[in-house]
Amino acid sequence: MLEDEVVVKIKKVVKDPRLSLKRFSQYTVATENGKTSILKGCKYPGDYVPRFYEMARKLVCDIFSANFKDHHELYFEEFKKQALVYRNEAKAFPPKKDDYKNRIRSANGLDAIVAMSMLLAPILNKHTLNNNLSHRKDSITKNGVKIGAMADMLLSKDMGATQVGFIKFNFTAKKLKEDEAKAALFVLKTFFEKKEIKLDLKSCFLVDVFAWRIYVASDNPVIEKTVDKATIEIKHNWDLI
Numbered sequence: 001m002l003e004d005e006v007v008v009k010i011k012k013v014v015k016d017p018r019l020s021l022k023r024f025s026q027y028t029v030a031t032e033n034g035k036t037s038i039l040k041g042c043k044y045p046g047d048y049v050p051r052f053y054e055m056a057r058k059l060v061c062d063i064f065s066a067n068f069k070d071h072h073e074l075y076f077e078e079f080k081k082q083a084l085v086y087r088n089e090a091k092a093f094p095p096k097k098d099d100y101k102n103r104i105r106s107a108n109g110l111d112a113i114v115a116m117s118m119l120l121a122p123i124l125n126k127h128t129l130n131n132n133l134s135h136r137k138d139s140i141t142k143n144g145v146k147i148g149a150m151a152d153m154l155l156s157k158d159m160g161a162t163q164v165g166f167i168k169f170n171f172t173a174k175k176l177k178e179d180e181a182k183a184a185l186f187v188l189k190t191f192f193e194k195k196e197i198k199l200d201l202k203s204c205f206l207v208d209v210f211a212w213r214i215y216v217a218s219d220n221p222v223i224e225k226t227v228d229k230a231t232i233e234i235k236h237n238w239d240l241i
Helices: 021-027 032-043 054-064 073-090 098-115 117-126 178-194 221-238
Strands: 128-131 139-142 145-148 153-157 162-170 204-208 213-216
Touching: 021 032, 021 145, 021 178, 021 221, 032 221, 054 073, 054 098, 054 128, 073 098, 073 117, 098 117, 117 213, 139 178, 139 221, 145 221, 162 178, 178 204, 178 213, 178 221
Parallel strands: 162 204
Antiparallel strands: 128 153, 139 145, 153 162, 204 213
């Protein structure tokens, strides 16, 4: 008689404190219960990682990198066209499946970028833009906590010779809280400053796509203290979760 096979699923545990930029910025404005939930999710990550807006993020970074200085309409015409392509492709999949959700939500994200075209124009006029999505391992470590710090695009002057800033896109439909956005910008600017890149803070942006809002980095001692406090708290509580 054959013995029954037993499949044992091993729970993944992250030993040292490590949070994505999104989860860390959410932590800084979360309730106590919310903070505990975030830490549990980061310490015991599941295998499933939703990527509902990544098709839109990749396309936006690729297209903006073309740097059509005097023809910005070309960017947004392409976004409209690709949004339609994604919606047509989605019809081949059941609505509850990720292949459907990824395309529909990315199409919605592209529509929102198009709606922001006038807000984005000054950034596109002033800078040379470069795709930075290959640097997904970029991070900072503060008070023993590793925080993701990948900017989506790098902004440069002098025909791309000198980096002066960055863009991070938030494609989630939930509107960012202002202090959440400021915390994310602080982490990103800290990453580049540690690389001894002289940033123009007026060229460091977080674009909250569905809210049609652009946040700009600043030297903010209050946010710096918030980030410092949050990392100390995370380090202290990590082993208690």
